[in-house]
Amino acid sequence: MAVNIENIKEARNLLSNRTVITPEIRSNYLSNLVGGNVFLKLENLQHTSSFKARGAFISIDRLEEKKKKKGVIAMSAGNHAQAVAWWAKEQGINATIIMPEQAPFLKVMKTKEYGGNVILKGRTLDEAQTFVKEKIKEEGLTLIHPYDNQDVILGQGTIGLEFLEKIPDLDCLIVPIGGGGLISGIAVAAKSINPKIKIYGIQTKTFPTMYNLFKSKQLNVTGDTLADGIAVKIPGHITSSIIKKYVDDIILVNEFEIEKSISSLFENERIVSEGAGAVGVAAIMKSPELFEGLRIGTVICGGNIDARVFASILNRKLSRDGRLAKVRIDILDEPGMLARISNLIAENGGNIIEIFHQRMFHDVPVKNAKIDAVIEALSINHIKTIIDSLENDGFVVNEINDKS
Numbered sequence: 001m002a003v004n005i006e007n008i009k010e011a012r013n014l015l016s017n018r019t020v021i022t023p024e025i026r027s028n029y030l031s032n033l034v035g036g037n038v039f040l041k042l043e044n045l046q047h048t049s050s051f052k053a054r055g056a057f058i059s060i061d062r063l064e065e066k067k068k069k070k071g072v073i074a075m076s077a078g079n080h081a082q083a084v085a086w087w088a089k090e091q092g093i094n095a096t097i098i099m100p101e102q103a104p105f106l107k108v109m110k111t112k113e114y115g116g117n118v119i120l121k122g123r124t125l126d127e128a129q130t131f132v133k134e135k136i137k138e139e140g141l142t143l144i145h146p147y148d149n150q151d152v153i154l155g156q157g158t159i160g161l162e163f164l165e166k167i168p169d170l171d172c173l174i175v176p177i178g179g180g181g182l183i184s185g186i187a188v189a190a191k192s193i194n195p196k197i198k199i200y201g202i203q204t205k206t207f208p209t210m211y212n213l214f215k216s217k218q219l220n221v222t223g224d225t226l227a228d229g230i231a232v233k234i235p236g237h238i239t240s241s242i243i244k245k246y247v248d249d250i251i252l253v254n255e256f257e258i259e260k261s262i263s264s265l266f267e268n269e270r271i272v273s274e275g276a277g278a279v280g281v282a283a284i285m286k287s288p289e290l291f292e293g294l295r296i297g298t299v300i301c302g303g304n305i306d307a308r309v310f311a312s313i314l315n316r317k318l319s320r321d322g323r324l325a326k327v328r329i330d331i332l333d334e335p336g337m338l339a340r341i342s343n344l345i346a347e348n349g350g351n352i353i354e355i356f357h358q359r360m361f362h363d364v365p366v367k368n369a370k371i372d373a374v375i376e377a378l379s380i381n382h383i384k385t386i387i388d389s390l391e392n393d394g395f396v397v398n399e400i401n402d403k404s
Contacts, residue, residue: 020047040297042271056074071096088116099121167297171197172248174297174299183247199246202251202282262278321380324377327398334367351376
């Protein structure tokens with residue numbers, strides 16, 4: 001079925017009362033940053049916490065009954081896996097899901113909870129392709145491709161319809177790119193409604209596959225990324241041609257920029273986003289001058305982030321902002337020292353996150369010891385005030401700068 005506005009509208013009719021019409025909210029922080037208006041479409045609030053629920057439903061729903069009876073197979077880093085498992089279970093279809101061995105635990109666990117038969121294979125989706133082909137040949141399964149599938153693209157395109165119907169005067173849309181299914185559908189929908197709108201795709205510097213194709217570059221495609229949902233080594237054939245026709249530019253962001261955008265979304269909007277979902281925001285924060293004065297839309301395409309990784313990102317942000325510091329305090333090993341230190345920190349408005357009393361593993365005299373404390377404060381200056389107070393009371397204090 002051709003990828004055009006008419007078929008995207010038909011896909012929306014099929015999705016009616018099955019998927020969430022997700023909200024679009026204005027970000028005050030990002031709007032102030034660019035001197036314009038930035039709107040976030042929250043696909044992290046979609047079924048299975050990502051936009052993938054749209055395309056997966058269209059693709060599965062349109063299968064012939066005999067194919068449904070044999071079952072489906074999908075390969076995915078996690079979000080497409082969950083979406084296929086979700087809809088397959090809803091329709092009583094067996095779903096085999098091939099995921100990379102390094103897929104986040106949360107996504108693996110959720111896919112299993114949704115009823116998928118999960119098999120971990122290879123470090124990336126591309127490494128698992130041979131195995132997938134063997135399973136299809138052996139068991140007669142039907143592949144639900146994560147992006148290079150016209151029905152999937154049509155489903156994802158409904159996001160563009162919803163966005164422009166709600167906010168019709170957008171100057172540009174900023175969309176994550178992995179294999180290209182999301183941006184392909186959105187670009188066709190958006191350009192059909194408003195031919196003047198600019199479409200920007202965002203990829204990571206570790207996986208610039210579509211960027212290379214789009215700009216005739218040969219940047220290395222290697223490494224790990226926070227944005228595992230768009231870590232694709234081989235761009236789609238269908239999506240590549242659509243992107244070349246409809247997308248205006250592709251921008252790369254690095255890991256640090258993605259990390260900052262995840263923490264910014266939580267601190268400023270109270271939005272929990274995975275790495276792939278935050279790359280549009282990362283691009284805006286990286287180059288606000290590029291979008292100065294514009295009305296901008298971007299898609300928070302997923303919220304499936306591992307809790308441990310999310311906590312680490314927030315703690316690293318506190319550390320970079322000077323709101324979290326680790327100090328080492330020399331003490332005499334005698335009663336009352338811990339209480340004295342705790343009281344001094346509390347009196348100055350600090351909060352002790354962790355504290356360790358070390359007697360045996362430092363090169364110190366037997367009657368001495370060291371205290372390692374992680375302290376939360378309001379700012380770098382506040383940390384300095386706390387340290388000054390400890391030193392004025394006779395303690396020797398050293399800040400441990402292991403902020404990485």
